[in-house]
Amino acid sequence: QSALTQPASVSGSPGQSITISCTGTSSGVGGYNYVSWYQHHPGKAPKLMIYDVSNRPSGVSNRFSGSKSGNTASLTISGLQAEDEADYYCNSYTSSNFPVFGGGTKLTVL
Amino acid sequence: QVQLVQSGAEVKKPGASVKVSCKASGYTFSSYGISWVRQAPGQGLEWMGWISAYNGNTNYAHNLQGRVTMTTDTSTSRAYMELRSLRSDDTAVYYCARDYYDSSGYYGGLGYWGQGTLVTVSS
Numbered sequence: 410q411s412a413l414t415q416p417a418s419v420s421g422s423p424g425q426s427i428t429i430s431c432t433g434t435s436s437g438v439g440g441y442n443y444v445s446w447y448q449h450h451p452g453k454a455p456k457l458m459i460y461d462v463s464n465r466p467s468g469v470s471n472r473f474s475g476s477k478s479g480n481t482a483s484l485t486i487s488g489l490q491a492e493d494e495a496d497y498y499c500n501s502y503t504s505s506n507f508p509v510f511g512g513g514t515k516l517t518v519l
Numbered sequence: 520q521v522q523l524v525q526s527g528a529e530v531k532k533p534g535a536s537v538k539v540s541c542k543a544s545g546y547t548f549s550s551y552g553i554s555w556v557r558q559a560p561g562q563g564l565e566w567m568g569w570i571s572a573y574n575g576n577t578n579y580a581h582n583l584q585g586r587v588t589m590t591t592d593t594s595t596s597r598a599y600m601e602l603r604s605l606r607s608d609d610t611a612v613y614y615c616a617r618d619y620y621d622s623s624g625y626y627g628g629l630g631y632w633g634q635g636t637l638v639t640v641s642s
Contacts, residue, residue: 412563445628447564454634455556455564457619460627466619498564500628507580510556513563 413438413499413511420517426487429514431499432480437509439480443502446475446484449513450495458497459484486516494518521545523615523633530639531605539636541598541615548596549573552618554629555589555600557611567613570598605640612637 414432421427431438431446438444446459457466459475462482472487482501486493499511526540541553555567568579570589577589588601598615612635619630 447629449564454614454632455616455629456632457628457630460619460621461625464621464627466621466627466630496563500564500566505581506578508566510564510566 413501413509415497415499415511415514417512418515418517420519421486421489422519423489423491425489426485427489427516428486429484429497429499429516431482431484431501431511433482433501433503433509434480436504437480437501438477438482440504441502442477443508444475444477444482445500446473447498447500448493448495449498455498489518491518521617521631523617523631525613525615525633525636528637528639530641532642533605533607533640535605535640536601536603537605537638538599538601539613539615539638541600541633543596543598543617546617548591549593551620553589553591553598554616554618555587556614556616556629558614558635559608559611562611565611567600572598602638605638607640610638610640 442462444462447455449455462477463475474485497514522544524542549572552571554569570577572591590599614635615633616629617631619627
């Protein structure tokens, strides 16, 4: 299965907002509201940040939000903080009954 | 609290097999599925497959079918992932992760993760 397309890197200054895109197809991102986002600090376990496009698990800061338009999902982080610096991965269910991850986006907080 | 504790690092030769374990605690093991995800050095996350801890049903990634087997042992609350005919490009950190369901009972992805197990394939 093909990976979802994410930008390799994004950056922002503390306090700013950034958005990470995740582009798939109509048989994946566009066809289902089963997009999730994971934060991954190197050397640690990934953490679920958003599920079902825009829902936050309990305990996740409301600075993190998700949305979707057509075949592209987005993760927005507002009020950037130093600890947000990490790799971010989107994931989507597909019509092949397999979930697929995006290639990952490295977020740098300047 | 939910915890997933994985077995330790492994070094294997090409062509060998590896079996990674994932010990679950803090919840009813048979009520949730377990996925396995790997990350090769410098690469992104790759979904490998999923197993129901309730009935053992599995769903494997196309590119691993025939080489991977996922099992569970409800008596010990452990999940296992065995990968055979190892190649150098199987070198990766392997994670187990438990299904997440929200308070309304909706599935939400992989909510709890193990610490990862480094598998190195080298001659």
